[in-house]
Amino acid sequence: MKDINTQDFRITDIFDISKAPTTIDMDASEKKVRKAMKKAGRKLGKLQDKMYANNRYSVLVCLQGMDTSGKDSLIREVFRRFNARGVNVFSFKTPTSSELEHDYLWRHYIALPEKGKFAIFNRSHYENVLITRVHPEFILKENLPGITAVEEIPKDLWEERYGQINNFEKHISQNGTLVFKFFLHISKNEQKERLLRRLNKESHNWKFAPSDLDERQFWGDYQKYFEEAISQTSKKHAPWYVIPADNKETARYLVAKTILDELCKYDIKEPAVDEEVLENINSYRIKLKGEK
Template sequence: MEIKKFRVKPGEAVSLKDYDTGYEGKDLNKESAVELLEASRKQLAEVQDKLYAQNRYSVLIILQAMDAAGKDSAVKHIMSGFNPLGVSVYSFKAPTRPELDHHYLWRHMLALPARGEIAIHNRSHYENVLVTRVHPEYILSENLPGIDSVDKIKKSFWEDRFRQINDFERTLSETGTIILKFFLHLSKKEQKKRFLERIDDPTKNWKFEMGDIRERGHWSDYQRCYEEALAATSQKNAPWFIIPADDKWYARLSIASVIADQFDDLSIHYPTVTETQKADLQKARQQLTSED
């Protein structure tokens, strides 16, 4: 799979119209993708075992998308091969009052992975330059100094947030956190289809909220905000990948392939055993084999 076509280059302007929302090739189909995804899961499980044993890196995987793009199912299908003891999944909803009494990155910091572990953020700190930008009145709930009306939220406010996010992620990267950010690029037509499925299928009714329809009314605004956020915050060590999401099987395989490809670039391996440790292992083996 050609991974480079998904990656947003640092400093590159982003127009989502230039990115496919579905699979346009002929070499793959749903059945073959299932087999490839299973192979990728096994590969990721092996890397996770080395990651945990080495205890040097941590991994932060971020999933952002419009509603119904398949974030939950991506977590379910791709990450199922991981050992649950080393993986944490966080789904961020609207901030609570105690969370609003801290800076906007605080609750996301609490959910960062420890060394040797993987954290998946289903929605993330990027909600603070997406939802709040489409609905700037939400910023007022943060009770920020000098911001007591929407009129005072200027363009420079969002530019500062992009800088703060880049600084935050740069610090994480420089101290051993591998950051992979995925935008699941869904078409408006496919979102409509999935919303109707949620309405018509009793087993999916619980997934649907009227708020989803209200947010769909802001589709163009969200697309613009995503374009600016992706362009402003795709960094060398914290890249964004724009994943076609109309075909769930292709989206899952694409995400798994990107993760595996990024791991290949790192020196993740089992810890090297010293000569003293090797000698101790042989002593232990002799003691064990000499037992009755």
């Protein structure tokens, strides 16, 4: 299998979505890719155990992508070997009436991971500079001062939000949260095929919603705003990785390998054993074996 440098998917400059591939030749069968994914997943699970005991870092993984890009199944496969106590998954859908009583970042702040844990954001705070760009009328539900109609939305609102998001991510990274942001990049034709599978396979019918077709009509707009958001917010402390996602097995492996490669750069070890315990390990062992 091809040796992959995950830094090749990291955005370090202005992002041009038209030049970003949606496929990659792994020079391996899907079976081999799946095996490599399982191996990376096991290593991640062991590393997470150490991180939980170390209790110094937390990890935030943000997943974004067009409908059908494979976010749900990726979460299931990449993190399935984690201890359940060490990972929480949040799916951010349309804000509730309670959430709309706060600023748009509030519901994401309260979902941030505790030290030693992972949080997975299935969609994230980036929805507030993506779907609201395509459907600016959604902004009106936030009851922002001075904005009662779409025509009143200031032109610099989005630039301000990019700045707020950058500050948010910088703040949490400076306090021990390691931030990973993945854009699962699929082609329009691949999305079409996946939607057709949902319609053609009875067991997958429940996954289909007519709104999927409605949103597909805005494909070009979404591509433009993903490109802009990624360009504006890929920072050293919170980088974006654009993952070719037409093949789900490959995308899962690339995400797992990226997280693993980066976490291995940190000094994450189990806490040192108390000296008294070390000195008396044999006596503790003898005491336990001598129990009747």
